[in-house]
Every structure is written in C-alpha cells, then in structure tokens.
Amino acid sequence: MYSVPWVALLAVPFFLLTAKYIYRLLLSPLSCFPGPRFAACSKLFEAYHVLIKNDWLDMLEALHHEHGSVVRIGPNELHFSDHQFCLQHHKRPDLYKCDNYYGILSYLLGGFADPAHHKTRKAILQPLFSGRTLADFSDSGMSAHLDTLVDRLSESSHAVVNTTHNLWAFTTDVMMSYVLGIETGYLKSQDLKAVHDSTRAFSAIDLATVLRSMPPIKMVFDCVPSLRCFSPLGWIDQVIAPSPSEPGLANSWTIANPNQKISNNLKLIKSNSVHEKGQKSVLAMLSQQLPEEHVLIHELAQAVFIGNESLLSNLTVLLHHLIKNPDCIRRIRAELDEIDVGLYGHRIWRDPKVIRLKYLDAVCRESTRMSAPGWHRQPRQVSTLVEHGQYTIPPMTSLSFTLKLLEHDPTLYPEPLKFKPERWLETNPDSAAMKRSSVTFGTGTRTCLGQFIAHQVLRRTVAALVYNFSMTFSDELSDEMGGYTYLNAYPKKSHEGYLKLHFTPRFSP
Numbered sequence: 094m095y096s097v098p099w100v101a102l103l104a105v106p107f108f109l110l111t112a113k114y115i116y117r118l119l120l121s122p123l124s125c126f127p128g129p130r131f132a133a134c135s136k137l138f139e140a141y142h143v144l145i146k147n148d149w150l151d152m153l154e155a156l157h158h159e160h161g162s163v164v165r166i167g168p169n170e171l172h173f174s175d176h177q178f179c180l181q182h183h184k185r186p187d188l189y190k191c192d193n194y195y196g197i198l199s200y201l202l203g204g205f206a207d208p209a210h211h212k213t214r215k216a217i218l219q220p221l222f223s224g225r226t227l228a229d230f231s232d233s234g235m236s237a238h239l240d241t242l243v244d245r246l247s248e249s250s251h252a253v254v255n256t257t258h259n260l261w262a263f264t265t266d267v268m269m270s271y272v273l274g275i276e277t278g279y280l281k282s283q284d285l286k287a288v289h290d291s292t293r294a295f296s297a298i299d300l301a302t303v304l305r306s307m308p309p310i311k312m313v314f315d316c317v318p319s320l321r322c323f324s325p326l327g328w329i330d331q332v333i334a335p336s337p338s339e340p341g342l343a344n345s346w347t348i349a350n351p352n353q354k355i356s357n358n359l360k361l362i363k364s365n366s367v368h369e370k371g372q373k374s375v376l377a378m379l380s381q382q383l384p385e386e387h388v389l390i391h392e393l394a395q396a397v398f399i400g401n402e403s404l405l406s407n408l409t410v411l412l413h414h415l416i417k418n419p420d421c422i423r424r425i426r427a428e429l430d431e432i433d434v435g436l437y438g439h440r441i442w443r444d445p446k447v448i449r450l451k452y453l454d455a456v457c458r459e460s461t462r463m464s465a466p467g468w469h470r471q472p473r474q475v476s477t478l479v480e481h482g483q484y485t486i487p488p489m490t491s492l493s494f495t496l497k498l499l500e501h502d503p504t505l506y507p508e509p510l511k512f513k514p515e516r517w518l519e520t521n522p523d524s525a526a527m528k529r530s531s532v533t534f535g536t537g538t539r540t541c542l543g544q545f546i547a548h549q550v551l552r553r554t555v556a557a558l559v560y561n562f563s564m565t566f567s568d569e570l571s572d573e574m575g576g577y578t579y580l581n582a583y584p585k586k587s588h589e590g591y592l593k594l595h596f597t598p599r600f601s602p
C-alpha cells in the first residue's frame with residue numbers, strides 16, 4: 094500500500110505557513126505600512142516584547158520615533174500616535190472592538206466586539222452604575238470602608254505600613270460591596286499579606302497576551318470553560334458562586350463576619366425582590382435579565398477585577414506624588430479646612446462637599462492621567478475604508494492607540510512626566526483642548542462605566558488620608574533605587590512592588 098512519506102506530511106504545514114507569512118509580509122494591503130517585519134508576520138512579535146523582553150511601551154515609542162505616526166504592529170493591526178485622528182475616529186458609533194485583543198472576555202460588556210451587542214448588554218448593566226446606586230453606596234458602604242481604613246492606619250501609627258496590602262484589601266472590599274452587595278471584610282483581616290497574595294491577579298497581562306498572540310491556546314480556553322479558574326477572574330467567580338465541593342471559598346478565613354454565607358451569595362442575589370430599594374434589587378434585576386448564570390457571574394467578576402486593580406494603581410500613584418509634593422498636601426488641607434467639620438468631625442470624607450473641591454479634583458485627575466496603564470491599547474475595526482493622510486486603510490483593519498502615550502503627549506500636557514495638578518485648573522484654550530482630549534476612562538461609546546464610582550473613591554480616600562495623617566515614605570532611597578516598582582499596574586508575578594509608608598495621626602483619638 095502506498096504510504097505518504099513523513100517529509101511530505103511536514104512539508105504541507107510548512108508550505109502553508111510560509112505562504113501565509115509571505116502574503117502578510119509582501120502581498121497584504123498593509124504591507125505598504127512601516128514597521129518591523131516580524132510584527133507584519135506574526136502576533137508573536139507582541140508576545141516576545143511583552144512576555145520576554147518586557148519592553149512593550151518603550152518599543153512602541155521607539156517605533157513611532159523611527160517610522161512616524163503610523164506603524165504596523167501586527168499582521169492586521171496599525172498603531173497610531175496621531176492622537177487627534179484617534180480621538181476623531183473613536184467617535185464613530187460603528188466601531189468594533191477587536192475580539193482577538195479582548196480574548197476570553199469577548200462575550201462580556203467590556204469585550205463585546207459588535208457595537209449592537211454591546212449596546213444591548215450595556216442597557217442591562219447600566220443600573221449597576223447609575224447615580225442612584227452610587228449615591229446609596231457612597232452614603233453607607235463606601236464611608237464605612239473608609240472608617241475601617243482610617244481606624245486601621247491609626248492603630249499602625251509609627252509602624253511601617255505596607256500600604257499596597259492595605260489599599261488592596263480596601264479596594265477589594267469596596268468593589269465587592271459595590272458590585273455584589275457583600276461584605277468581604279478583607280481590611281479587617283489580621284493577615285493582609287495573605288489576603289493580597291491569595292486574591293490579587295498577578296501576570297493578568299501576560300495571560301491576555303498569550304491568549305491574543307497564540308490562537309491555539311485561546312481555542313483551548315474557549316473549549317474548556319473550567320480553565321477560567323486559572324484566569325485572574327477565577328477567585329472572584331468563586332466568591333460569587335463557589336463550586337459545591339468548595340462551599341464558602343477556600344480562604345473563608347478572610348471573611349470578617351462569620352455569619353456571612355458567601356457560598357449562598359448568588360442565591361441571595363437571585364432571590365432578592367426587584368421591588369426592594371438599593372444594590373441588592375439591582376443585582377436581582379440583573380439576574381433576571383441575564384438568566385445564564387455563568388454570564389451573570391462573569392460580568393460581575395469582570396467589573397470587580399477591572400475596578401480593584403485600577404483603583405489600587407491610581408491610589409498608589411496619588412499617594413506617591415502627594416508625599417513627594419508637600420505643597421499639594423497643604424493645598425488639599427486648606428480646602429478641607431473650609432468645610433464645616435461640625436457635621437462629621439474627622440470623618441470628613443462623609444461630607445458630600447468633598448467631591449466638589451476644585452484642587453482635590455485637579456490632584457485626582459492628574460494622578461489618573463499619570464496612572465494610565467502602558468500595556469493597554471484601544472484596537473478598533475470598521476467595516477468601511479478609512480482615509481488617513483496619504484493612506485487608504487482597508488476595512489476591518491485593527492486601528493489602535495495607547496492611552497498612556499496620549500496621556501503623556503507633550504503637546505497636550507507640557508512636562509508630561511511631572512505631577513502638575515494645576516494644569517487642570519487653568520482656563521485658557523490650551524487647557525480646554527487638554528480636557529477635551531483626556532482619555533483616561535476610554536473613548537467613544539466604550540468609555541468606563543465605573544468612572545463615577547472611581548471618581549468618588551479617589552476623592553474621598555485622599556480626603557480621609559490627607560486630613561487625618563501625616564504620611565512619609567519608610568525608605569525612600571531604596572524605593573528610588575528599586576525604580577519605584579510599586580507604581581507598576583497589573584504587575585507580573587515577582588515584578589510587583591510595595592508602597593511602604595508611615596502614617597502618623599494628626600489628631601488625638
């Protein structure tokens with residue numbers, strides 16, 4: 094019988110791959126765009142720079158420096174540094190998010206490719222982020238978490254405080270109670286390191302990169318849904334609805350209130366009356382509109398995941414720059430001193446006026462600008478041709494830009510690496526243009542749904558800490574020599590850093 098020689102078997106995939114790379118390199122409509130050849134051939138270019146060289150943002154900047162405002166960074170992706178073009182383009186209502194970029198989240202609000210699907214899901218989830226839900230939460234839940242934070246830091250007076258551990262427990266408690274209506278009580282735990290280490294998702298960006306640049310691995314994740322427990326969202330799924338074999342989440346020691354039955358949480362969410370007031374009724378309503386249990390769980394887990402890491406990194410940047418700029422602290426205190434403390438005493442964060450203070454607002458905006466993550470870009474596609482300068486770009490090409498590069502654009506933000514809250518207080522035309530161009534919370538129809546809760550958490554937390562404590566670095570020299578690694582958002586495992594401070598209470602108890 095005739096047998097196919099193994100060389101021929103190997104030759105077929107080799108030939109197909111070679112043909113694919115030759116097409117991408119020489120014949121694709123994108124072959125006229127400048128950029129590395131490796132990038133034109135394969136998404137592994139990105140994987141190499143993210144996973145191995147760890148220099149993705151520097152590399153993007155270098156490519157634009159060398160090739161100009163448009164660079165091909167993938168077989169079907171162009172990256173832009175012409176920010177006005179990006180902002181203009183992102184106003185289109187018919188933009189698709191690139192599903193390969195958003196990977197395993199492609200059936201969730203933040204990852205839907207199709208604008209129509211996104212619109213439908215957004216309408217369902219919107220009540221979770223409404224002004225009413227937020228107002229209810231700010232008055233009770235958020236204020237109570239800040240009480241705990243301030244009490245805890247007061248007890249640590251003069252000791253070195255691992256502020257990253259404290260802030261992580263705080264932002265996680267805040268997100269869990271805001272999104273899920275449950276009190277995890279992590280900030281009351283004896284062992285904040287254990288809470289941090291068992292719940293913070295290190296290397297989330299590496300996983301996302303692997304999934305987007307190695308399609309066979311993404312296929313495995315798609316085909317075997319249980320692999321999600323290895324993703325950064327796995328532990329949050331378990332808090333919402335642990336598997337029957339693991340009732341109550343493995344690390345139930347972190348739950349402050351032993352009577353709380355977290356394992357029943359999903360049942361609680363579903364059974365709460367739609368007519369009741371407040372957070373639980375919103376969740377009950379969501380569970381009716383998203384009857385597929387796993388979709389509901391994953392949507393809620395995604396909101397918690399996006400929220401706690403971004404709040405942690407923003408608060409870390411805030412504290413870092415405030416301590417380095419004592420004059421900012423003086424100005425915030427001067428504003429807070431104008432508020433009548435008769436109402437709330439030192440618990441000044443409870444006063445709604447706090448979120449309207451102009452200088453405090455400028456400080457928070459500046460820190461959000463400076464904490465934009467370097468790894469995140471905004472790839473979008475449209476089904477029509479796009480004209481840009483001398484180029485006509487084919488339909489469904491991924492066009493992307495990186496938030497951090499825009500937020501550090503010196504034409505919009507002179508001295509972009511400098512912490513200058515004053516830039517947000519100016520009223521001239523340049524500053525109006527700067528405010529219009531701010532993209533820290535995303536672009537177009539896909540802007541951040543959590544920005545109003547983020548707005549409140551940041552302002553109230555800064556007010557609480559600045560008003561009640563004098564803060565100093567515990568070892569600034571070694572932080573500086575280590576490259577301030579605590580400023581890394583969504584860090585890789587073993588690349589994380591810890592902000593270590595002294596908190597000295599300003600008032601006697």
Ligand code: HEM
Binds near residue numbers: 204471533534535547
């Ligand atoms: C300082 C804090 C925050 C920053 C800087 C931030 C930034 C962003 C950005 C840039 C996007 C767009 C991502 C993209 O298009 O690829 C986004 C989307 C989103 N964010 Fe935030 N975020 C913050 C806090 C939060 C919080 C606290 C929550 C949850 C309570 C949240 C929930 C969401 C959701 C659900 C989306 C997807 C929205 C959609 O696609 O319609 N974010 N965020």
